[in-house]
Amino acid sequence: MIVFLVSLFMVVQYYVPLDSWAWMYQYLIDWTIIIGVFALLLGIWSLWRVNFNKIKQRAENWEYAVITLAGLLIMMIVGFVPGWGNLNNYVYEHFFYYILVPIQATMFSLLAFFISSAAFRAFRARSLLATLLLFAGLVIMIRFVPMGQVSSYISDLSGWILRVPNLAAKRAIIIGIGLGAIATAFKIMFGIERAYLGRD
C-alpha cells in the first residue's frame, strides 16, 4: 500500500506543476539522501565484519583484509582526530590526492588496454555480420587519420554510419528501455513485481 501510494503521488506530481506538489516531491527525494547517509553506516559495518572475520579465521588471502581495514581506519582517524579538524587537513588531502586518486586513475587507464583486447576479439571476420562490424569499426577508427583527399570521404562515411544506422539502433533500444521502464513501474506500483522486497 505504501509503495502504491508513494508511486501514485510520483506519477501524479509529474502532471501537477503547483509549488506545493513540487515541494512534496523534493521532500521525498531529500529523504532518500538522508536514508543513504544512515545506510552508509550499514555499509561500513558490513565491510568491517566481512574483513574482520577473514582475519580472525585466517582465511585465504587474509592479508588483503588487513590492508582494507587499515585503510578504512587510517582515513577515519585522520578525518576525525581533533586538531586535524576537517577534511582539508594536510594528511587527509595527502592520502586522498597522492594515494587514492592515482590508484583509481590507474584502474581507469586499464580500460584502454581492455578496449584493445576486446576489439581484437570482436573484429574477427568470421561471418558476414562480423565482417560488417569490422568494416564499420575500421572506418570509425581511421576517420581522424590524415590521408589527403581520402580523409574527407572516410569522414563522410563514418559520419553517416554514426548518424544513420548507429543512431537508428540506439533509438530503437532507447524506445524499448522507455517502455520497459514504464512496464516495470506499473508492475511495482500494482504489486505484481515484489522480488525487490525479498518476496516472490
Next chain:
Amino acid sequence: METKWRLAAIVIALVMILAPALPAQDEGEMADSMPAEIQMEPPPAPELVLGEDVPNDGGHKLKLTWGYPAEWSDSVARFLIFRGDAPDGEFKSLGEAARGVTTYLDIGSKIKDNSDYMANDHDFYYKVIAVANNGTESEPAIGGPFQTSGQWFHWGKVPVLVGVVLFGFFTVLFINAARKGKELFVRPLAGIEAVDEAIGRATEMGKPILYVLGIGTAADIATIASFTILGRVAKKVAEYQTDLIVPCYEPIVMSVAQDVVKSAYMEAGRPDQYSDDQVFFVTNAQFAYVAGVNGIMVRDLPATNFYLGYFAAESLILAETGNSIGAIQIAGTDQITQIPFFVVACDYTLIGEELYAASAYLGRDPLLLGSLKAEDWGKGILMVLMAVGVLATAFGWNAIRELVRVIL
C-alpha cells in the same frame, strides 16, 4: 612695429587662455553641425504594455509584451523593464530587452525570502522605458495589474498521459488474459535460457558464482530489475548448494540485496546456508569498487559472473577480467554506451529492456508475462505513430504533429 606684434601676441594668448571659459554655444546652433542620430528627440514611450501568466507552471512567471512604432525600431537601442506593486509606487529594475525585441519573460523566485520573490495571485505593475541609441530615454509606459498563478494540470503533457493510460490499459488487458489461462508467446532470450546452465556449471566445477549489481542506486530501474533476477538466481544457487558472492557498491543496494538473497534461501528451504557475508559492501568509489571486484574474481575464480544493473566505465574492466579467468558471463544493462562492451566481452547480454523483462522470463508468472505483451503492443503503436509522424512531416500535416507534441 614691435609693439604692434607684441600686442597681437598678447591678444592671441589671452584668447587661448580664456576660450575654454567662454559660455557654450547655443544648443540650437550646435545641432546644425552634429550627426542626425544625436540630434534625435527622446524616443516615444512604448505602448500597450500587456502581461500574461505563463501557462502550465507553478506560477511566479509572467510574459510581458508591448508595442513600439516600427519607424523608431532602428533608433532604439534597448528597453528597460521594471516591476512594482503599484503604478505610482517604487519600481524595481528587472533587466532589459534588446533592440527590436518587444517581449520579456519575468521569472520570479518562488522562495519568499529571496529578493526577487514573485507572489502568485498578487497585483504587479510593469514599467517599460525605451532607450535611444544616443542614450536618451522615453517616457515610461506602465501596464497592469497583472497576476501569476499556479496550475493544477500541465496541459503540455497530455500526449504523455494518453500514452501512459493506453499502455496501462494494455497491461491490465494482457494480465487479465494471462490470468484466464490464455497462452502468451514470448520469444526466447538466450541470456535467460543460459542462467540455469551457468549455475549448473558452477555447481559442477565447485566454484562460486559472482553477482554484480552495478553502480546504480536502489532507485534505478536497472537495479530494481537486477534485484528480481538476483532473487531467482539465489534460489537456484541455494537449491544447488553453490556459493554466491554479491559485492555491492551502494549500502542501500547491499541492504536490499541481503534481504532478497535471504528470502530466496528461505524459499529454497535452506536458510541455514545463508550468511550476510555473501552480500557485502565494498566501496562507493567507482574504480576502487572495480579493483575490489576484480580482486575477488582473480582470487576466488568464480565459474559464473552475472553483471546485471546500471554500469558505466567499469563495465569492460569487469567483463574483460571475468573473460580472462574463463568464467561464463551473463550481462545486462540499460546503459546504451556500455552494451557494446558487454556484447564483446560476455557470453550472453541482455540488451536494454530485456533486463527488465528477465524476471518475467525466469518466473514464467502469467502476470509478469502479461506486462511483457503490453510492451510489445506499446512498441507496435509507437511504430505506427512514427510512420504517421514521418508522413505528417513530409506532407506538412501540422495538425497531426501538434496533436502529439509534448511541451515540457
